[in-house]
Amino acid sequence: MHLILFLAFGAVCVAGAVNLLVQKHPINSALSLVVVMGSLAAEYLLLGAEFVAAVQVIVYAGAVMVLFVFVIMLLNAGEEEETKGSRVAMIFGIPGMLVGSLLIAWVLIEHSGNKSLAAGALPGPPKTIGWLLFHDYLLPFEVTSVLVLIAIMGAVVLAAAPASAGGRKD
Amino acid sequence: MVPVSYYLILSGILFACGVTGFLIKRNIITIFMSIELMLNGVNLSFVAFAAEWKALSGQVFVFFVMVVAAAEAAVGLAIIIAVYRTRETLNVDQVNLLKL
Numbered sequence: 001m002h003l004i005l006f007l008a009f010g011a012v013c014v015a016g017a018v019n020l021l022v023q024k025h026p027i028n029s030a031l032s033l034v035v036v037m038g039s040l041a042a043e044y045l046l047l048g049a050e051f052v053a054a055v056q057v058i059v060y061a062g063a064v065m066v067l068f069v070f071v072i073m074l075l076n077a078g079e080e081e082e083t084k085g086s087r088v089a090m091i092f093g094i095p096g097m098l099v100g101s102l103l104i105a106w107v108l109i110e111h112s113g114n115k116s117l118a119a120g121a122l123p124g125p126p127k128t129i130g131w132l133l134f135h136d137y138l139l140p141f142e143v144t145s146v147l148v149l150i151a152i153m154g155a156v157v158l159a160a161a162p163a164s165a166g167g168r169k170d
Numbered sequence: 171m172v173p174v175s176y177y178l179i180l181s182g183i184l185f186a187c188g189v190t191g192f193l194i195k196r197n198i199i200t201i202f203m204s205i206e207l208m209l210n211g212v213n214l215s216f217v218a219f220a221a222e223w224k225a226l227s228g229q230v231f232v233f234f235v236m237v238v239a240a241a242e243a244a245v246g247l248a249i250i251i252a253v254y255r256t257r258e259t260l261n262v263d264q265v266n267l268l269k270l
Contacts, residue, residue: 002171003171010176017183021191036184047217052213071250075254077197080197080261086194097189097193140234144237152244155244158252162255
């Protein structure tokens with residue numbers, strides 16, 4: 001049952017990732033990325049990482065992707081046009097990806113042993129993770145909060161309308 | 171029972187798809203989404219290894235990766251808005267000057 005669920009969500013995940021590459025319009029790519037993130041959350045649940053699955057849905061599939069969709073709609077992004085650069089990248093990128101993923105798969109199969117994971121293998125209730133976060137990883141946690149503060153200020157400064165062009169009429 | 175290597179292969183496939191999107195896409199927003207895809211692939215391998223070694227630190231690292239990714243998304247999208255405001259284009263081939 002675990003294997004069947006893993007394969008089902010993994011297939012959805014890979015299909016979403018490939019769809020992200022195939023689609024020409026950014027909004028379609030964004031929605032397939034939401035599918036990838038949702039099925040990854042299911043994979044985390046299969047591993048027993050409930051906290052990570054919840055954060056994945058709330059932060060990634062929720063907040064980050066809403067930001068992406070807002071920006072796509074704000075900039076009225078259309079279909080991407082074919083250029084000389086994109087053809088060159090296509091010729092070298094796709095074989096490169098195939099070689100790269102085959103190499104990764106070969107290394108993993110050869111060297112990762114054959115240890116199996118039962119469903120919910122990870123003993124990680126959110127309580128334990130919270131304890132770890134606020135004891136062993138307290139300093140990184142606080143540094144992260146400073147990072148987020150700086151990111152907020154940077155985003156506001158960068159995205160604010162330039163003062164000289166205030167009231168620009170488009 | 172699912173071998174750990176299956177999870178790692180899935181994460182490798184996601185990472186490779188992200189790298190390919192980064193290379194073949196010409197829309198700056200889609201390139202940015204490919205970066206998010208790569209981060210997701212790495213997160214899956216973090217959780218798989220955490221489950222293999224029964225170490226919860228892996229999940230804490232995933233939490234940190236997510237926070238950094240969220241901060242990166244906010245700043246990156248603000249940069250994309252600023253670029254669009256000055257160039258009126260999202261095509262990276264046409265964004266080839268540091269100063270306009």
